[in-house]
Amino acid sequence: MKYLFIFTNFIIGSCLASHAAVVYEHWNDKNFIYSRSQCNNCHLELSILDEIPLLSYLFLQGKCRYCYQQIPVELFLFELIGGFAFCLLDFSKTQDIITAILLFSLLVVAISDYQKQEFDLLLLIPAISVAILFNQFAAFTLIDWISFTLLLGIFSYSIMQRKMGLGDLLIYLIIACYFTPSFANLVFLFASILVIAIFLIEKTPINHRYPFIPYIFIGLVLTQLIF
Template identity: 55%
Template structure:
């Protein structure tokens, strides 16, 4: 039963990630709710089978079946990440629904940051609202404050010196207040470790500017799995 629950939520998460990608791509035209999906290259309307997250990419071997142009691998990656992000969410629980809204907002930001190294401020509003209304600051003990304030100060200094984006700092604060500082610090740790591994794997220059929020989002997924065990 747990396996079915996991797989169903994974599929829901992949669908949400797919729609988040559509929202990002069509944000300028606001044409992402009622319109049908189509190939960005040949503009052919996709069938229902073509829109199944992950599976359609694998079945089509990463190519549009109408024009044979490659489907961006990033779409498959974000659907996969989205599946893992939501697979432990209990969609019958009100508090978990709130968490899913928070996570979806961060996913949308991560997608935008990946492509543009920036994001539209409206993307972060759901996360800000949920963090304000359902924050856990009142539950922080002195250990939580000691783990939160030093990291906040360091990140603020880096942001002031423009060595990291203000958005990264804001994301850290939101995760800390909605979950806990311990959770947020672990998320940052995993994000940094993954970034270091990728940096040395790709042999990019030290000055290469990586979008950090996608790594934070992956770190959040790993942290959720650890905290929910």
């Protein structure tokens, strides 16, 4: 029964991630609620079967059913990561629904940052609201406050040196306030390890800039699953 619960939530998470990609794609025209997904190449509307997360990509072998244009593998990865992000939540509990709102907001921002290395601040409003209204300040330990203050200073200095974006700091503040600074530190540790690993594997130039927020989101998912 436990595994059925996790599997069901994984499917829900994949669907939410698929919609997060739609929100990003149609954000400028504000037509992401009622609009149907369509192929970016031939612009034909996709059928319901073509919109099934993960399975449709595998069944169609990563190609549009109509024009056979390659579907970006990133869409499959977004849905996969989204599945893991929501798989341990209990949607019958108010607290977990609130967490889901925060995760969805961060996922849309991560997709935007991955695609164009920037995002509309309005996309973060749900996550910021959740972090403020349901903050964990009362649960902060002395170590939490020390690390929170220290990292806030380091991140602020990095932003002034143009080595870090303001969005990364906002994401840290959101995660630290809603969970704890210790939790946020683990998230950023995982994110940093992932970026370093990708850098070494791809052997990219030392001055190459990676979008960091997608790795922060993956780090958040890993921290949730492990801890």
